[in-house]
Amino acid sequence: MEVACRIILLLLLTTSFVIAQSASREVVQELHVGVLLDLGSMVGKIARTSISMAMEDFYAVHQNYSTKIVLHIRDSMSDDVQAASEAIDLLEKYNVEAIIGPQKSSQAIFVSKIGNISHVPVISFTATDPSLSSRGLPYFVRATINDSAQVNCIASIVKTYGWREVVPIYEDTDYGRGIIPYLVDVLHEVDAQIPYRSVIPLSATSEEITLELYKLMTMQTTVFVVHMSVTLASLFFIKAKKVGMMNKGHAWIMTDGVTNLKDSLNPSVLGSLNGALGVEFYVPKSRELDDFTTRWNMRFQIENPANPPLKLSIFGLWGYDTIWTVAQAAEKVGQANNTFRKPGAKRNSTSLETLETSSNGPKLLQAILQKKFRGLSGNFDLSNRQLQISTFQIVNVVGNGWREIGLWTAQNGISRQSNKTRLATTHLGSVRDLNPVIWPGESIEVPRGFHIPVSGKKLQVGVCTSGFPEFVKVEKDHITGATKATGLSVDVFEEAVKRLPYAVPYEYVLFSTKDDGSTKDYNDFVYQVYLEIYDIVIGDITIRYNRTFYADFTLPYTESGIAMIVPVRDSRNKNTWIFLKPLAPGMWFGSVVFFIYTGVVVLILEFLGNNENVRGPIPRQLGIMIFFSIFEEKELVQRFLSRIVLIVWLVFLMVLTSSYTASLTSMLTVQQLQPTVTDVHELLKSGEYVGYHRGSYVKGLLEEIGFDRSKIKPYDSPDDFHNALSRGSNNGGIAALVHEVPYIKLFLANHCKGYTMVGPIYKAAGFGYALAKGSPLLGDISKAILNVTGGDTMIQIEKKWIGDQNNCQNLGPVSGSSRLTFANFRGLFILTGVASTSSILIALIIYFYKKKHRSKNITLDILNRPEDTGISDESSEHQEGNQGERVEENAQLAGREEDGLEEKTSELASDKK
Structure with a gap:
């Protein structure tokens, strides 16, 4: 009995020893990782649940891993200094090998500098500020996309809907300001201007936001891009709806900072966003994502029973995939030879100077950058020290929900399907490539992008009397003080305004000139729109290259070119x-x-x-x-x-x-009437005198052609033109008058007989209206001018002010010859x-x-004649016989020819009779 007990005891000891040895061999090494989150924020709460589930899911799948990461979660309390303090504490107490999640871009800058000192990788899946760069922060890794990645998508939306002006509204932080330079550049590429930038302080009150919104209402632009944190954006949009800026005619585009959290917004906030467009990172659908979303919703409600329910966002998915990346890198690197070296002691040293340096940090950083896999958020690749640009989704907030409008990729631009292929161009797309949008005010009509403010002043239209009153004549009402303008240019403008798809109240404002239509005065006149004195200037204004530097011109409403008026004469x-x-x-x-x-x-x-x-x-x-x-x-x-x-x-x-x-x-x-001169160079060679309208830029053109100044004469009125042309160059007059085609048509309508037009001899753009650079009215007025000039209206206007040109046979050169x-x-x-x-x-x-x-x-015949040869008599006789036959045949033939000749002779004689 005693022996049996000893044997049993020995077996128990042996078994316990084996188990102890096995346990000692399977000891799991721990790698400490710090996590910094703003736990009071929406993103922080979502990320915490995702990170916890990522740890459980990863080690449930990889139970045999010998290195396990241990998380130490800290609350940064939305404070940069607090985040830095927590990071130092994690390094000193736990010797963490990596720090995950400095939530704000400003926090990430502080913590990344600490990571540089301690050689500890800092991985953020929420810091999107473009100023965060791996050049100055070599241990910083961005497990999210750069904010500048979405600006091309925003520019494509602006170009697709044809908006010419956009006002960015952003918070006054590093996060808010970081995207603006990139946004400005891409908007310029699509010919969109930024007339104003609205900066909202992070600590702005409701009254301050309301005042800024009222200021925006007084402007013409109605397209806005909002880039701010979700907390500030919620207050902003509630106020925007209250003041009436979420009504018909407005367009709002939200960056991904707000759009990514749209499902977690309060219903009152979501209702104020009704009609807005949003840009967000596109997450491909998968069964794994659906299963995880269901589990995440249950887990979040259990962990946060007192908080309002939140929805899983892309930040939660990026946090989940980040944990998997760090866990796999930790297994690859391990903890076998990891040490922390202390720097040499210094007097009066700070905590940063005494931080220990990790020997394992560089290896862990390289393992993180080399790891590529397909996670819940899609392809997760940090090889470029930040998540690679992929696809953006454009959504439209409708009611208390949203719907997909289209997708955007750098290769295909805007399209409805992600697999749609076309020529590679970033901003390519059209309205047909997007699903229909319900705009603010439940409108299906695309906002024009600008409006004339109700509370603002009327459109200021600058006018001045022309040297040719048929084009513009301005009078001042001495009783009412109102300015009244008439003429061909005025009628075309008024008809164009009537054809605009919206009402534009305007008033004429007189600009005083020397009343000679001089180029200098007209240059000053056009310059007034650059000085913002007038919104638009109208009249017989020639579209010239030097004027385009400070103004934009509509399409011309008259014929273009410079031609000559010359006398005609009978060419026969x-x-x-x-x-x-x-x-x-x-x-x-x-x-x-x-x-x-x-x-x-x-x-x-x-x-x-x-x-x-x-x-x-x-x-x-x-x-x-x-x-x-x-x-x-x-x-x-x-x-x-x-x-x-x-x-x-x-x-x-x-x-x-x-x-x-x-x-x-x-x-x-x-x-047969023909022009006396058909080529301007003939005048130059013969030394003839030519005329021009005083003050016109035509004088400079004549000098460029080669005319001597003494051969160029200025005249003031059509009657002066007629008198000079009728006298001729040899009698103190001129041989030709060089002028713009619209003025020549007006002259010939009143002086039809005796003159004609030769040319054009020089190219010119014609008459147009000048507006301020980037004016949103430019495109619509140009289209309206095309509508006017392309129909019968323009013919009636020209008949009214110039006359019926069909009655003049000399309107245009008579060319050709009847020879x-x-x-x-x-x-x-x-x-x-x-x-x-x-x-x-x-x-x-x-x-x-x-x-x-x-x-x-x-x-x-010669060959067949008989010859004297030594042939036998019999042969001779035979040949003579044959020869006789031939003679008879020849005689018969000759007889027939004689008979035929006699017949012909008799016929000829009868004809003569």
Whole structure:
């Protein structure tokens, strides 16, 4: 019994020893990690629950890991100094190897500097300030996206809806100010201006926010980008709804700082956001995410029973994935050789100077940067020391919820589907690429982006009297003091305003000039919009390059260009030799040449045909040749080819004769007016005098062309133009007046007879209206001007102020000539030439063929004659017999030829009778 007890005791001791040895081998190493959160904030509460669940989920999956991280959570209380103090405490007490979650960007800067000293990685999944850079903070890792990543998405929205001005509203913190430089740059890329920046202090009261909102209401811009923390944004939007800025016509875009927490907002706050657009990080859907969300909601309610329920946000997912990243890096690096080295003791040293330095920190940092995996938030890659830019989602707050409007990626721009491919361009997109939006005020109409404030002043329209009152004439009512403007330019402006899709109240304001329409005065006139004295200036204002530096111009409402007014004269001199004018010299020469050529061809054809009429002395043949070219006489022309040539020639003569008659009749009866000058360089070469409207920039253009100043004369009115042109350059006047096309049309409408327009000789943009740089009215007024000038309205306005231009035949240069040229009859010349040439070629071929055939027959006759040879009598007799037969055959053939000749002779004799 005693032995059995000893054996049992020995077995128990052995088993306990083995278990102890096994336990000693499976001891888990701990790696301490600090966590800094603002536990009183919405983000802090969400992140705390996510981090706790991440620890449980990770080690439930990786139970065999030998290194386990131990979290030490601290509350920074939304204070930068408190966050830094907690970080130092964690380093001194627990020798933490990493610090997770300095929640604010300002806190992250403090803590990251401490991490640089202690060589401890600092990983934040909420600090989005672009100024946080790994260059100055090598141990800082951003497990979230940079705020500047979303500005391209915002710019794409602005461009898609065609807004020209945007007002950013941001809190006065590092987080709020950090995004502004990037936002300004991308908005400039899409031609959107920032007329004003609204800065809201973090400690702003309700009254201060209300005053700022009233200030925004007095401005024209109605598109706002809000970038602030969720606490301040909630108060701001409640006040914005109260003052009426969440009504129809306004557009609001929220950055991801607010949009990411939209599901956790109070219903009253969410209701005040109705109609706003928001930008947020896009999280792809997955079964794991759905399961985690369900578990997270239950866990949060258990841990926070007294708090209002919050919803899982992207910050919670990033916190979850960050824990998994640090835990895997800790397992890879381990704690085997980790030591903390103390710096040398110094007198009066601070806590920062006495912090220990981790030998494991650099290795842990590299392991964190190398780890890539697909987490709950999507692809989690910190290799660039911050989360890589992915896809943004654009949402529209509707009622107490929201709906997806579209997606944005750097490769595809805006689209409805994430897999939609197109040419790579950041800001590409159109309204068709987005789902319909319910805008503030439950409107489906896209806000214009600006409005004329009800409480503000009317649109100030600058006007001044032109040197040509038909364009602008301004009068002052001495009783009421109101300014009244009339003229073509005024009517076009008023018609354009009527066609705007909204009401624009305006009033005319007089700008005094020298009343000569001088360029200097008009430059000053346009400059008034740059000085913000006028909102727009109208009149006969030429769109010039130097003026575009301080003003924007609408599309032109008149014809463009600079041309000349020159006298006209009858270009025909009706003298004795006018009958030669209908045909050009080339036509006369060609007709004579073909006249002779046709006669020669007919003469040769008849000569080859053995026509007795063409034989004889040369003078007689020349007369017959000319006779052939004019008449078709059967007695003289015997060959069929000759008749073909003469028929074609007769057709040519008929067409030429009728054309000559018509042209000569026109010369004798119709007045042919032509400009005295057709090229400005002719005036320059001949040293003629030219005129211009006094004060116009045309003088400078003439000097650039090369005219001497002494040859350039200024004039003040259309009557002065008429007097100078009528006198001419040699009698103290001018040979031409150089002016802008709209003024020339006005001059010719009143002085139609005797003048015409030549040109344009110089390009110009025409007349337009000038507005301040970046004015939101520019696009709409330009479209309205196109509507006016493209219809019958513009014709009626021009008739009213310029007159019916169709009644003037000289409005525009008379060009061209009624002379008949060789080119006009090229086809007929080719036809008669081909007929004549082909006929003579055919005749020559026939002639040489017959000649060759007759020569062959003669040769055969010679060869067949009897010769004196030593042949036997019998053979001779036989040959003589054959020869006799041939002689008889030749005689018969000759008889037939004689009979035929007699028949032809008798026929010819009868014809002659």
